[in-house]
Amino acid sequence: MSETLLESSFAISGTFIHSTITSPLVILSDHCIGVISGKIVFIQKNDNKINDVLEKYNIDVGNIICLKGLQFVIPGFVDTHIHAPQYSNCGKCLDEDMLSWLHKYTFPTEAKFADLDFATKQYWKVVSRVVKNGTTTASYFGTIHTNSTLKLCDVIQSIGQRGIVGKVNMNRNSPDYYKENTTISVQETKRYVQEVVMRKYTLIRPCITPRYAGNCCMGLMKQLGQIARSNEIHVQTHIAETTEECDMVRKHFPENESYLDIYNEAGLLTRKTVLAHGIYLTPEDRKLIRERNCGISHCPNSNISIRSGMLDVRACLDDNISVGLGTDISGGYSPSILDAMRTAIFTSNTIALHKGPNYKPLDYQDVFRLATLGGAKVLDMEDHIGNFEVGKAFDALLVDPCVDGGPIDVFREDTMEDIIQKFIFLGDDRNILSVFVAGNDILENFVRQISSPNDGI
Ligand SMILES: [Zn+2]
CATH class of the missing domain: 2.30.40.10 (Urease, subunit C, domain 1)
Incomplete structure (x- = not known):
């Protein structure tokens, strides 16, 4: 681009x-x-x-x-994981655990983005807000709606921010008012990618965005993996955010060796893949993430706010896994990457309290790198931005x-x-x-x- x-x-x-x-x-x-x-x-x-x-x-x-x-x-700060349509819920709706939170607050909010005028106003708000807070590049989830996600691209381009933007895919385990069938999901994803390319945005790249394995069947994810690889574009999704989600996903995919193995089978793991959270990954999963050169988006505010867990970032870095920071609006309540730096330190210090004096928690220099060059590396853009x-x-x-x-x-x-x-x-x-x-x-x-x-x- x-x-x-x-x-x-x-x-x-x-x-x-x-x-x-x-x-x-x-x-x-x-x-x-x-x-x-x-x-x-x-x-x-x-x-x-x-x-x-x-x-x-x-x-x-x-x-x-x-x-x-x-x-x-x-x-500039790099936000490696943010849900633009959830911004109106920032600072509220934090009383449920993740899976209940999705159904009670998030799906009803995202469903409203079928309305383009509504979407445009909301997207101006969120992109303006994150730019004021110093985010120069963000990896955005839109909604399942192709046209309103294209509106998000228009807004980002008009404001002048750099963005990786994905139309969300989900074909199961969500309410009928916010779900696609497999054929439409694939067709609309192809249309979305073609449209982003045709519009010749100077600062925006399209992204394949299966919400998470609990919301997508293998057939859909395999076709999405094919689109991502044939166009050499980014992939973003969630993984191992809560224990309940891990149990639910494993029930849906009993044949797969692990949560990550599902995405691997679908062909979704490339050096342009951003995996949000990754709190409950196995050592084998982490090895595969390193081999595939995927990145992990650490979203500490969200992980604490909706009580998902604590990612051991130090262990990821020691394993040579790329880690960047994400606000995860609106599971995380702050649109600021400065907040993500602070909450990353809080999380790391809390882990250190449990692990004892030999554990080296993240310090301010570590999180400064995660917020800039680390994020750029997670987005496979470190040759271009980050320092x-x-x-x-x-x-x-x-x-x-x-x-x-x-x-x-x-x-x-x-x-x-x-x-x-x-x-x-x-x-x-x-x-x-x-x-x-x-x-x-x-x-x-x-x-x-x-x-x-x-x-x-
Ligand atoms: Zn998220």
């Missing part, structure tokens, strides 16, 4: 903080990053060579953004820890490490002044002008 081709070229000068494969937190003080047509063309220390570099890339002084005070720039490297897209957040009326107090003795740590634990959307996607400040250009929190519904 091509990027948004911006003619503009500019540079940003100041402090940059990002992760690399070898280090979860790298601070580049007094550096300058050059961006042309949305891509990073140089990363240069502000030394006596900087003027030559600026001249080489034809960037004049008027096109340099100089960061002020303690401002810094970080890579600051020449040739990658400039997807980034300009953060001001000292914004007036903001949530952070910085003290004289605070180092840059202290300040990024305070931002991770205390920061919110007030601290995020710019949200760049492919070099385009979408917060400035779109969200503030088009949408206010209370209009539209």
